[in-house]
Amino acid sequence: MNIGEVAERSGIPPKTIRYYEDIGLVRPQRSDNGYRAFRETDLHKLAFLGRARALGFSIEDCRTLLGLYEDENRESAQVKAIAEEHLAAIDEKIAQLQSMRSTLSHLVRSCHGDDLPDCPILSDLAGNPA
Amino acid sequence: MNIGEVAERSGIPPKTIRYYEDIGLVRPQRSDNGYRAFRETDLHKLAFLGRARALGFSIEDCRTLLGLYEDENRESAQVKAIAEEHLAAIDEKIAQLQSMRSTLSHLVRSCHGDDLPDCPILSDLAGNPA
DNA sequence: CCTTGAGATTCCAGTGACTGGAAGCCCTAT
DNA sequence: ATAGGGCTTCCAGTCACTGGAATCTCAAGG
Numbered sequence: 001m002n003i004g005e006v007a008e009r010s011g012i013p014p015k016t017i018r019y020y021e022d023i024g025l026v027r028p029q030r031s032d033n034g035y036r037a038f039r040e041t042d043l044h045k046l047a048f049l050g051r052a053r054a055l056g057f058s059i060e061d062c063r064t065l066l067g068l069y070e071d072e073n074r075e076s077a078q079v080k081a082i083a084e085e086h087l088a089a090i091d092e093k094i095a096q097l098q099s100m101r102s103t104l105s106h107l108v109r110s111c112h113g114d115d116l117p118d119c120p121i122l123s124d125l126a127g128n129p130a
Numbered sequence: 131m132n133i134g135e136v137a138e139r140s141g142i143p144p145k146t147i148r149y150y151e152d153i154g155l156v157r158p159q160r161s162d163n164g165y166r167a168f169r170e171t172d173l174h175k176l177a178f179l180g181r182a183r184a185l186g187f188s189i190e191d192c193r194t195l196l197g198l199y200e201d202e203n204r205e206s207a208q209v210k211a212i213a214e215e216h217l218a219a220i221d222e223k224i225a226q227l228q229s230m231r232s233t234l235s236h237l238v239r240s241c242h243g244d245d246l247p248d249c250p251i252l253s254d255l256a257g258n259p260a
Numbered sequence: 261c262c263t264t265g266a267g268a269t270t271c272c273a274g275t276g277a278c279t280g281g282a283a284g285c286c287c288t289a290t
Numbered sequence: 291a292t293a294g295g296g297c298t299t300c301c302a303g304t305c306a307c308t309g310g311a312a313t314c315t316c317a318a319g320g
Contacts, residue, residue, distance in 0.1 A: 004296065014297090015279060023277095033286060035297060044256070051255045056230045059277065069252045079251050080243035087234050094227045100186045101220050108217055113210035121209050122199045125181050126174070134267065144268085145308060153306095163315060165268060189306065 001038040010046040017046060025049060025063060057086055131168040140176040147176060155179060155193060187216055 007014045020026050021036070026045050028036040045066065052062045061082055068074040110120040110130075124130060137144045150156050151166070156175050158166040175196065182192045191212055198204040240250040240260075254260060 002297075013279085016277085018298090019278060033297085035286080047257055048255050051257065053277090054230075055234055055255075056227070065252070065255065068249075069256060072247060074247045074249070075245040076241055076247065076249035076251075077243040077245065079249045080238060080241045083234060083238050083241070083251050087231065087238055090227055090231050090234065094224060094231065097186070097220055097224045097227070100184075101217065101224065104185055104213060104217050104220065108210060108213050111206055111210045111213070113207045115205040115207065117202060117204045117206065119198075119204070119206035119209045121206075121213050122195070125178050125185075125195065126199065127177055127181065132268075143308085146306085148269090149307060163268085165315080183306090 001043065003036050003038070006038045006043055006046060010043055010050055012046050012050050020046070020049065023059065025059070025066065055086075056090060057082075061086060131173065133166050133168070136168045136173050136176060140173055140180055142176050142180050150176070150179065153189065155189070155196065185216075186220060187212075191216060 001009075003014045003017055006012075007017060010017075012020075017026070018036075021028065026042050026049075028038045028042050031037045048066060048069065049062055052065055053059075057065065064082060065079065068079055107121045107124055112118070120130070131139075133144045133147055136142075137147060140147075142150075147156070148166075151158065156172050156179075158168045158172050161167045178196060178199065179192055182195055183189075187195065194212060195209065198209055237251045237254055242248070250260070
C-alpha cells in the first residue's frame with residue numbers, strides 16, 4: 001500500500017503518517033522507487049494511533065500503549081494506570097474550562113452589547129469588582 | 131518599577147512580560163541602565179492581560195480587548211461579540227472532552243487492572259467492538 | 261576598593277503535534 | 291512526449307510561552 005491508500009483507510013493524513021514515521025511510531029518498508037510500502041499491520045497500528053489520539057492520549061502515551069499492545073506479557077494494570085491518569089487530566093481540564101465558562105457567561109449576560117462604550121466585561125478584566 | 135516588582139504585582143512571570151513586550155502588548159520605557167521602567171499603567175495592562183488569559187482568551191483576542199479597553203469610542207457590542215465567540219469555543223472544547231471522558235471512563239471501568247494481559251482498553255483501541 | 265550575589269539584559273532553542281509549501285522524482289495514460 | 295497526480299524530502303510556521311547561557315548592573319559587606 002502507498003501512503004495515500006493508508007491515509008484514506010486509517011483516516012490519518014499523509015503528512016501525519018510521515019511525521020509518525022519520523023518519530024518512530026511506525027516503520028513502513030520502502031519500495032524500490034523510494035515510496036513507503038505499508039503492510040496491513042502498519043495500517044492496523046495507524047488506526048490504533050488514530051483512536052488513541054481521538055481519546056486525547058499524548059503521543060508518548062500512544063507510544064507506550066502501542067508497546068503494551070504488542071507485548072504479550074503486559075499486565076492490564078499498566079494500561080489501566082495510563083488510562084486513569086489521562087482520565088484525571090481530562091477531568092482537570094474540564095473543570096478549568098467550566099470555571100472559565102461560568103465566569104465568562106456571567107460577564108456576557110451582563111453586557112448590553114449595544115453601541116455604548118460601557119462594558120462590564122472590560123470592567124472585570126480591568127480588575128473592577130462586579 | 132523594574133520587571134521583578136511588576137511580575138510580582140501582576141502575577142505574570144518576567145519571561146512572559148518580556149515576551150509580551152516582544153509582541154507589542156506592552157511598551158515599557160527604559161531606564162538609563164537599559165532596564166525596563168514600568169509605570170502604573172503598564173502594570174494595569176499586564177494585570178488586564180493576566181485576567182483575560184486566565185479566561186482563556188487568545189493573545190490576539192487580548193490584543194483586541196486591550197485596544198477596545200483603551201478606545202473611549204468602543205461599542206460594548208464589539209467586546210460582547212468576542213466574548214461570545216470565545217464562549218462558544220469553550221463550549222465546544224468542553225463537549226469534546228466530555229465525549230472523550232465518557233468513552234474513556236467506560237473503558238477504565240471495564241478493565242480489570244490486574245497482572246493478566248487481557249485488556250478491554252487495548253481491544254477497543256485496536257478496533258475490536260466492545 | 262573589591263567582591264559577591266541578586267536581578268536585569270539579550271539571544272537561541274525547545275515544547276506538542278502537527279501543517280503548509282516548495283522543489284523535484286515517479287508512474288500512468290494519452 | 292507530455293500532462294497529471296502522487297510520492298519524496300526539507301524547511302518553516304503554528305501557539306504561548308519557557309529554559310538556559312552569557313553578559314551587564316546595582317547595592318551591600320568586608
